[in-house]
Amino acid sequence: MEALALKPGMIKFFIAALSVSLVLTGCGGTNGENGTDTTNTTEANNASTTTSPDNTESPDNTASQDSGEKVTLDFWGWGGKFQTDYTKIVLSEFEKQHPNIKVKYIAEQGIEKLTTLIAGGTPPDVALLDRFMAGAWAAKGSLESLNPYLEIDGEVSADDYYPSVWAEGNYKGELYAMPFGTDNRAMYYNKTLMKEAGLDPEKPPTTISELDAAAEKIFKKTSSGYEQVGFIPWMNQGFLYTQGWNFGGEWAKGEELTPNDPQIVKALEWMAGYAKKYDMAKINKFNDVMGKTGINPFWTGKVGFVFDGNWILNDLTSNAKVKPTFEWGVAPMPSEDGYAQTTWAGGWSWVMPKGAKHPKESWELLKFIAGYDGTLLWGKRADAGNDITAMPKVNEELKITEKERLKVFVGLMEIAHTRPVTPAGQKLWDETFKASDAALNGKGEPKKLLDEAKKNVDNELKKLTGK
Template sequence: MGATLRRKMTILAFVSALLLGLLAGCTGGGSKSGESGELVIWWADWGESYNKIFDDAVYKFFAPKVPDLKVTISHMKVDEKLLPAVASGKVPDLTYLNSGFAVPYALNGALQPLDDFMKTNHFDSAKDFSADVNASYTWDGKLYGIGLAADSPAIFYNKAAFREAGLDPEKPPRTLDDLSRANQKLLRKNASGGIERIGLNPLNIYVSSYAVGVAMGSEFYDAASKKAIVNNPKLVQAYEWIRNEVKAIGIDELDKMASAKASGNNDPFYTGKTAMVVDGFWRLLDAKQFAPNLDYGVVPLPKSFAGVSWGIGIPKGAKNKKAAELFLQWLLTDKVAGTFMAEGTNPFNFKLSLDTWFKAVESMSKGTPNEKYMSVWKEVFENSTINTYKSPAPAAYDQWLQQALDAVVHDKKKPQEALDEANKQIQLEIDKALSAAKSK
């Protein structure tokens, strides 16, 4: 079971109560639509139980509004299916979108622009949506998808470990320099030199080259020239920071921790092997289950960012575009949007939904250990920027930046050399994507 699915299953009970309880309040008012035919929706496969939550919300609270419309939901690996479906002409009316694939889909003519829908329904892209998120679904000035949510991480830290290391647990690290100093003090070795505890694992999935690059002020793509710019001085500096943090611990030790893939009760943050971890909102509920007595705090990253966004779009060739737009109208109402995002991800793209989402989560957290962290998460959610390269070849960034980082932390290449090579390879993929789009 993957990390994303484990996280979603951890908070399943929380989601069920929130979705089914709050969405019940979204059914009243308004006349039923006379829309008929079939609305086919392709959605991500997040596991049977979680899929059921999405399905129940749609069938119980949207379908009754359109009694003559047959709604069919299929869960699958959409990223593998959509382009072949467009080529064959057998597409759904609505599709789940991963932000990393939205622009390539648009370049390949697989998605319909949503600008007319936005205008007709009086959605203001600047006021109601995050421009940063929408950039993940925009190409050549047109919007091809609506980002709904993304994972927004923060730093969880063990207060007891901080006290033992002589750190003030009420003054957690807020900058990269703070993190470096905390890591030095939290690192604990035994008499033979073996690692007993580290501060923050610099190779944590959320302490990526992107996250540290953002904190350093790096850009990744120049839209005007359509050029990759990952070999810029600020990203080089980010790689140097990660390399130095890795060296302080030892790459062999970190590789060993990565291969262990410990989770649940054996999660290194719960066992004390790591004093800090970067993770999302769901960690609050996870900690309550696996480490109910752990004395920990939560603080935003040096610069908040979000993981890959997910959203929704209308494929080219959709047979029931009118019904698809009706579904989007329903989904993007304030209360529905806020509630749909309550599975622990960040609803920051639809700004109107944030207060609804936050109030719902806050009420669910009253009387629990989570209550005191709500202000932290509101700060994270309100100040996040999306993890996107805003380029026509986002997958190439993931591949080559990771290869560059691996080479740097294993002392095979220096940061500038590794990023020069990554930039070259990424640019080849960008040029290939743009050339393919022109030929269509």
């Protein structure tokens, strides 16, 4: 599944994005695809067994790893090609190593359906969930804590994962989600356009001021709009979330959410400055043209700089329309003067829904598919493309840093931010779009808009937590 991306800078998309579910807002990458294929079941074979905590067995979970009694786990994941490939590559190997556990694959049917199953006491044993949702789902009691297993099972350690990725699956000091894949954002830059503008193509901008100066030289007007643009802050992955961090802002301080952090306000003022300087109507017209190409606007050769994810590298092999005829590169996103360059990561996770009937066996599956063995098996598949796994050791073994452009993204993972783990995560995400839409269209001052966002988010958090 591809990441949520604003359709090339079309500001009207901000409004539609407010209603997008968390399944889409969380991340990008190519770990799989959504679908509604019918259930598929993998067949067990012979192999060794493993153990799991003895103190977490539910009344219905009478089978142990050594009993020989069969246990069937309901596994909720994407359908389509992902279901076929994941079953063959990862789940079949798990069953070989756990002959008493059979995995019944259920093609996911949407978040609402999963919520209904959990509320009704008939959830799957293991499910795929946007990692961004883990905090909210844990807060409302929809997920089983994995801490009891971590305390007994030494096979899983936070040290095996990127710090921010592991932290995103934790809520109030307890683990609720095991990482599955990750991604982040960097700057793609058109060396050809830089050279034509008299810029050094081997020295991409590293600060916002340098970016502004370089972008201005690349904009090329027509009688009614733009033939090419230097940079549009909100294009693709240029969300306010992204720019807020690039300006050194913090979206949370402890449990307090801070969308009106002074540096985030400054970021929105900067974005609105572009809308005013380069004329929002002309930018929208350019974006309309780009939207009709059927490809990411960067690949048209008409954009000097854009912030986007590692997953668009896959366009080079998966989209026949993408045939760059220009020189280009990838570098960390520029940051505000005085602040370090950074990025933010998203991704998916495997969880144990509240009420899972076979928690011991579910943990065995979780630690396999999200652990070294399962992660490596999936990372080695033929069409892994430019995926980044959540485990540095696996990425090293896969030698993905040998890919010239991908190594930029991998190198940023150790310092990547993730969106705040909070019950009001969706509200915060929505409010950032709402504020951005208004500011870019001249319908409010950034400070006032973000103060209002802060008020709305605080009210939502109070409603959800009773505090």
